[in-house]
Amino acid sequence: MSNKRIKFTFIKRNIITLIFISIIIFIGYSAFNIWTFKDKVELVKTDAAIVLGAAAWNDKPSPVFRERINYSIWLYENNYVDKIIFTGGKGKDDKYAESEVARDYAIKNNVTPEDILIETKSKITEENLKYAYEIATEENLNTFTIVSDPLHMKRAMLISKTIGMESYTSPTQSSVYKTLNSQVPFFFRELFFYIGYIISLPFRIFF
Secondary structure (H helix, E strand, C coil): CCHHHHHHHHHHHHHHHHHHHHHHHHHHHHHHHHHHHCCCCCCCCEEEEEECCCCEECCEECHHHHHHHHHHHHHHHCCCEEEEEECCCCCCCCCCCHHHHHHHHHHHCCCCHHHEEECCCCCCHHHHHHHHHHHHHHCCCCEEEEECCHHHHHHHHHHHHHHCCEEEECCCCCCCCCCHHHHHHHHHHHHHHHHHHHHHHHHHHHC
16 A cells, blocks of 8 residues: 555544534533523513413313423513513314413413413424514514423524524423433434434524
């Protein structure tokens, strides 16, 4: 083998090793960001809380969704937000949209109906925020408290900032995901989607 070929092989291996190490560092850094961000709470006065959708069981919110709704009601009752925007569309076989279920639950828990807004089209987190922002803009609402489960907040905040929202993080303090057995699967799911969103950002910005 010639010296040039040996040198080329050596450089190629170094480049592959460097790429591999960079990927590991990037994944580790992303994981660290998600995990450490989950406890960040910004209790500031905003125009509206945006509650990210979760499953609804017929006309009742799932335990995960219920705790997000309850926390938004607490923010509303304690004057941290003036309005609540519930998000979440309707599944193929569902009778009600997630946001409709949330609205009815909030009204039963003494939230003034006029202070509730809903969007019923979204299926994923990015759509939750996009459609909520469209409604908020129509209502001249400019600042937002994002409400979801703690491990969901890093990605949600990144999306909201990318959309152009003035938003603050306020994860529910009574998340159903309390044990490691429930947190770990949620964490890895969020890590996957968070990294995917970051990788897709250049295409969202330039195309």
